[in-house]
Amino acid sequence: MLPGRIMRYISGRERNMVGTVFFLLGFLLPSLTTGSSICSIKHVHLAVGKNASTSMTISFAAIPNNRNNGWPDQVIPKAVIDIGRRPHHLKRNIIGKRPPNNYQHTDCMRNQSYTSPYYYHVNIDDLEPDTEYYYQASVAYVLDENQHSQTASSNSQSEDIRLRRRLQEQQGTYLCSTRPPVRKFRTAPSPNTNSPVTLALLGDLGRTGAAVDTIQHLYDDRHNYSTVVLLGDIAYTDNKHHFQFQWDEWFDLFDKYPTMESTPLQVIPGNHDIELMPNKGGQVFLAYESRFLMPQVKPAETTMYPNVTEFNMANVPYPIGHDYGNSFYSFTYGPAYIIVLNSYASVDPGSKQYEWLVKELEGVDRTVTPWLLCMIHCPLYNTFHHHYRDIQLVKGREYLEPLFYSYRVNGVFSGHVHAYQRTRNVYKDKVDRLGPMHVIVGEGGKTINTEARSVQPEEWIAVRDETAYGYGQLILHNKTTAEWRWIHTKVGEQNYNWFLDSNKTEPAVETDVIFLENQLYLSE
Numbered sequence: 001m002l003p004g005r006i007m008r009y010i011s012g013r014e015r016n017m018v019g020t021v022f023f024l025l026g027f028l029l030p031s032l033t034t035g036s037s038i039c040s041i042k043h044v045h046l047a048v049g050k051n052a053s054t055s056m057t058i059s060f061a062a063i064p065n066n067r068n069n070g071w072p073d074q075v076i077p078k079a080v081i082d083i084g085r086r087p088h089h090l091k092r093n094i095i096g097k098r099p100p101n102n103y104q105h106t107d108c109m110r111n112q113s114y115t116s117p118y119y120y121h122v123n124i125d126d127l128e129p130d131t132e133y134y135y136q137a138s139v140a141y142v143l144d145e146n147q148h149s150q151t152a153s154s155n156s157q158s159e160d161i162r163l164r165r166r167l168q169e170q171q172g173t174y175l176c177s178t179r180p181p182v183r184k185f186r187t188a189p190s191p192n193t194n195s196p197v198t199l200a201l202l203g204d205l206g207r208t209g210a211a212v213d214t215i216q217h218l219y220d221d222r223h224n225y226s227t228v229v230l231l232g233d234i235a236y237t238d239n240k241h242h243f244q245f246q247w248d249e250w251f252d253l254f255d256k257y258p259t260m261e262s263t264p265l266q267v268i269p270g271n272h273d274i275e276l277m278p279n280k281g282g283q284v285f286l287a288y289e290s291r292f293l294m295p296q297v298k299p300a301e302t303t304m305y306p307n308v309t310e311f312n313m314a315n316v317p318y319p320i321g322h323d324y325g326n327s328f329y330s331f332t333y334g335p336a337y338i339i340v341l342n343s344y345a346s347v348d349p350g351s352k353q354y355e356w357l358v359k360e361l362e363g364v365d366r367t368v369t370p371w372l373l374c375m376i377h378c379p380l381y382n383t384f385h386h387h388y389r390d391i392q393l394v395k396g397r398e399y400l401e402p403l404f405y406s407y408r409v410n411g412v413f414s415g416h417v418h419a420y421q422r423t424r425n426v427y428k429d430k431v432d433r434l435g436p437m438h439v440i441v442g443e444g445g446k447t448i449n450t451e452a453r454s455v456q457p458e459e460w461i462a463v464r465d466e467t468a469y470g471y472g473q474l475i476l477h478n479k480t481t482a483e484w485r486w487i488h489t490k491v492g493e494q495n496y497n498w499f500l501d502s503n504k505t506e507p508a509v510e511t512d513v514i515f516l517e518n519q520l521y522l523s524e
Helices: 002-009 017-028 159-171 209-220 245-256 286-291 352-363 391-406
Strands: 039-048 056-064 078-084 092-095 104-107 112-115 118-124 132-140 183-186 197-202 227-230 265-267 329-333 336-340 371-375 411-414 420-423 437-441 461-465 468-476 481-491 496-499 502-507 512-517
Touching (some): 039 132, 039 245, 039 265, 056 078, 056 132, 209 245, 209 481, 245 286, 336 352, 411 468, 437 481, 461 512
Parallel strands (some): 197 227, 371 411, 411 437
Antiparallel strands (some): 039 056, 056 118, 078 092, 104 112, 197 468, 420 437, 420 461, 481 512
């Protein structure tokens, strides 16, 4: 491993004997020959690629020690991922091709300027299914293959290459750590196998005490699920003044409880992730698109809102211009085909999202992925008072529900409402065994603040509760049978359920566990 790895990082020009000796010593004994780190690596998290059994994206933040002044000579280093099947044999070395994301923002309330970390996203393909991999993540002044071909004496050599060569020699191999920690992950089983998988689903997390309890519970329980889907409203930084440093605080929680460096985290856009920024020309979803990388159809297309100062989060206008990127996407995970949708981008027929969704549904091979799941922030069915009149819910019922029914979608999972709800299989307000089950798991951490509209539940309601924080686990046992579990992480502010139209109360729901049949195999 060692010679090939060294040659990967060494410049194209041959070094003399003395220089080579010192370079090798600097690699083998970095603590003796390398100066102090010039940056730190934080916020390491994973996301699956389009096929979770063969691809993974490794994301992380690199923060220069002098955050405001940036990197030496303003030359941005590249991501370096070393990966292999054994922790001491990381024989595959990957230089990231995607430039890092970095942005500035001014906090108008405190008149302070914020500079984000440099967020790197590296796609790793050609992995083996259901296999454990070990990896290291760092940044370095390395050259790609084209840059290696230009010798130091070449007249065509760019100033960037000259600087990188000099900085590489000065700084050594790793800029952020002499020896980056070795982390690990496991790829998903192949779609056409009958291996069971478990998904953890939650929404509306934030940075509250209840959120910390949920994050800690996820960490303690990390061996009992395969991936996490966060159903929107991630960090809750978008108050009127957009405190972007709160994104860093949110990621710091996952550094303390490092679940997402070994378990993929798939995210969905919520209304509190829009983050309209008037001082950046009305840009939206900037942090959401910068800090995560989902299996994109193509780069994000967003609309600017230069004449708008803020959106009302309780009544977000429809639609918000946000297509592709992390807005809507799909991936396979074992026996499941999972479609992520954006409640705030248009779902009207003819829109980019709607037309993409139709093609996705038409293309799913249920003999390979028998379970078809949809994730969307705003629920289509809502027994609670908050958000039950949202235009996004109305549009979803009008345009998405018929598609979900026609293509035998098994389940629709949402957040947005800070409570828990599970419906029976339903279509057009009627219990229908061929329709999807709709689940709200919006009680991840943000304060529970709603009540049911009526003491008399709708006919499609199976369970509803607004007394506890938590998340759900969906266990896909085989192609016909699944299991849903609701897991409490913290008792809420009240220990009873109450109703908008009555003084009556009902006791808290202690648990919710149910076995599910795949509607695909039910007769008409």
